[in-house]
Amino acid sequence: MTTLLKRFTNILFSLRTTLWLSGFMLALMLAGAFIMPSQKEFETIHSTPMFEWLKIQPIAITWWLWSLIGVLTLLTVNTLFCSVESIIKKRKVTRWPLLISPQIIHIGFLFMLFAHLMSAIGSYQKFAVVQEGSMLRISDNVVLKVKDINIQSDYNGYITDWKVGIEYLKEGKELSADTILPNSPSLRTGFNINVKDLQAYPYEAVLLQVSREPGAVWALAGSVLFMVGIITLIALKIRMER
């Protein structure tokens, strides 16, 4: 039993395992990169949370995604075990930033994986074509009203700028007002409201997108940690070489 446990932990703490798992991930993603563009079903992948979407799609086209989830789970465990083992083994080093920075990179990576997990459980996008005066229920008691649509075009008909004024209403009373601009969505209680497309003629209308992205904050936090870790590591390596 002890031998078996020792063997099991050796595999978990192993860089070789990391490399094998990464290799499997690459192969699965390569498969997906060719399956995805050829299957129409993937056009609806963003409309519902990914796990909900996966449950109803044929396994013939989603096997690589399911396998990827499995491999990522193993990679998460491997990353955690390797990081802890690294810290324990090298805890007496004097250059502790060199010990810590790769682990900060790993924590950032794990945060990003968590972000994708949160998004796979709870993210979705919904669309609605709206004009000035249109109303849209975005949650149980909050309604979005499109106050005004302003589209500017040049002499060739290219849209050069736009803005959409909106207000949030609850039981007919205004809660707040906001303006949606290019790259400046309206954010309200976990919802991201932005403009997907616009039409200036024959009447002004916009394709409004209401999306939920619960993983966004975790992705940002993971990105920051990852970059802090990798920049620290590069700076330390340069210093060591000098």
Added chain:
Amino acid sequence: MLALSLALYLLALWKRPLLYAGLVLQVAYIISRGIQLERLPLVGPHDTLIFLAASIVAFSIPFGVLLKEKKQFFNVVTISASVFTVLVMISKQHNSPLPPVLRTFWFEFHVVLAFMSYALFGIAAILGYFDLTAKESSTEGLHYRAVLIGYCLFTLSMIFGGIWAYLAWGTYWMWTPKELWTSILWLFYSFYLHARLSQWWTDRPMAYLAITGFAITMFTYLGVSLLMKSSHSF
């Protein structure tokens, strides 16, 4: 200007200082495009290829200084830059105004960082090629450095892209061919960086990884845009 920079690059195979003259000319071309378009000229194959060609030459300079057999290295860099310059000359310029969604520094930084990292991956591939063919001591340390810095810039490019996507389209990640291939590229270089810590992956295997990585880079950049339908297409 492009034809002249190509001529300078080709002549640089005999006189290396002409390589730097070609680089100056290409940078001047990029700046003139920027002034003409009143924006950063980084949309479409024409503008992105010239940026890549100039970046490869620019990044080759500090790496070349550290090599013993500089001439061969700079010759391969010159040929690479020349090939990209020829592709620029046959590509159509994208002169139409940018749609409002592309007028943000998130997009500009995302693209600039991506191409700088592609150039570094290209340098790593060239150094990897020398590891396999040249007589001098291993360049593994150098191509590792190129990959590490390229990986850092590429990660930052992906982060900027994710932030921009969230602001523009409500999500930091979309299942499109470009995003998937970008992730494959990022994962590949993550594999490279971890493989280097392992005793079985030294010298020749690392060189092969560096070369393969650049092949994936080129497919991610050009192959996906030209062969697959994606919101990321030129």
